[in-house]
Amino acid sequence: SQQGEEDPQALSIQEGENATMNCSYKTSINNLQWYRQNSGRGLVHLILIRSNEREKHSGRLRVTLDTSKKSSSLLITASRAADTASYFCATDYYGNNRLAFGKGNQVVVIP
Amino acid sequence: NAGVMQNPRHLVRRRGQEARLRCSPMKGHSHVYWYRQLPEEGLKFMVYLQKENIIDESGMPKERFSAEFPKEGPSILRIQQVVRGDSAAYFCASSPPSGGPGAQHFGDGTRLSIL
Numbered sequence: 001s002q003q004g005e006e007d008p009q010a011l012s013i014q015e016g017e018n019a020t021m022n023c024s025y026k027t028s029i030n031n032l033q034w035y036r037q038n039s040g041r042g043l044v045h046l047i048l049i050r051s052n053e054r055e056k057h058s059g060r061l062r063v064t065l066d067t068s069k070k071s072s073s074l075l076i077t078a079s080r081a082a083d084t085a086s087y088f089c090a091t092d093y094y095g096n097n098r099l100a101f102g103k104g105n106q107v108v109v110i111p
Numbered sequence: 112n113a114g115v116m117q118n119p120r121h122l123v124r125r126r127g128q129e130a131r132l133r134c135s136p137m138k139g140h141s142h143v144y145w146y147r148q149l150p151e152e153g154l155k156f157m158v159y160l161q162k163e164n165i166i167d168e169s170g171m172p173k174e175r176f177s178a179e180f181p182k183e184g185p186s187i188l189r190i191q192q193v194v195r196g197d198s199a200a201y202f203c204a205s206s207p208p209s210g211g212p213g214a215q216h217f218g219d220g221t222r223l224s225i226l
Contacts, residue, residue: 031212042115042202042217043154088153097206097215098144098167101153 023089115218136205
């Protein structure tokens with residue numbers, strides 16, 4: 001079964017607002033990762049959270065992980081137009097960095 | 112440092128033709144992963160290779176698809192007798208031998224269109 005399934009979502013917000021997106025997965029994991037994909041480009045790794053961590057910060061990004069609910073959230077604070085992209089969560093479901101991705105969240109930040 | 116290079120960026124083929132997609136990993140990376148992305152979908156794992164070795168091809172369709180990563184040169188994903196359903200973006204990622212989680216770097220993909 002596909003891991004890292006997030007509810008596909010399209011989010012449109014004003015610059016300066018916060019953007020929150022969610023991800024759920026099905027089996028136990030070692031870590032969960034978030035990626036960004038700009039239109040027509042490859043994926044860029046944003047942040048990784050390990051299964052024994054509950055929250056992690058990186059710049060304007062905040063990731064939470066709830067292993068009891070098998071879910072994660074990504075918060076982008078003070079959004080900018082340049083944050084317009086699709087955001088994917090992924091788990092190392094198959095091992096050895098063979099990632100299983102969700103369907104993505106499309107975020108549009110309006111200047 | 113050049114990132115993961117994929118070419119061509121766009122490829123158009125007619126049904127029944129062959130498609131060859133190339134991926135040059137980052138310098139020092141000996142692990143290559145291929146993924147396929149259908150429109151409005153996330154990436155789906157296809158195959159994991161090391162130099163001259165296919166480690167895991169469990170995500171590859173059983174027929175028409177093959178991949179290689181020779182000792183010299185880029186990794187090649189080959190699709191024979193393409194069909195309309197093969198239209199997708201194909202992404203390659205690479206990681207170093209000691210790469211832990213999050214160590215993958217992705218190329219910008221090849222967008223394959225089948226007429």
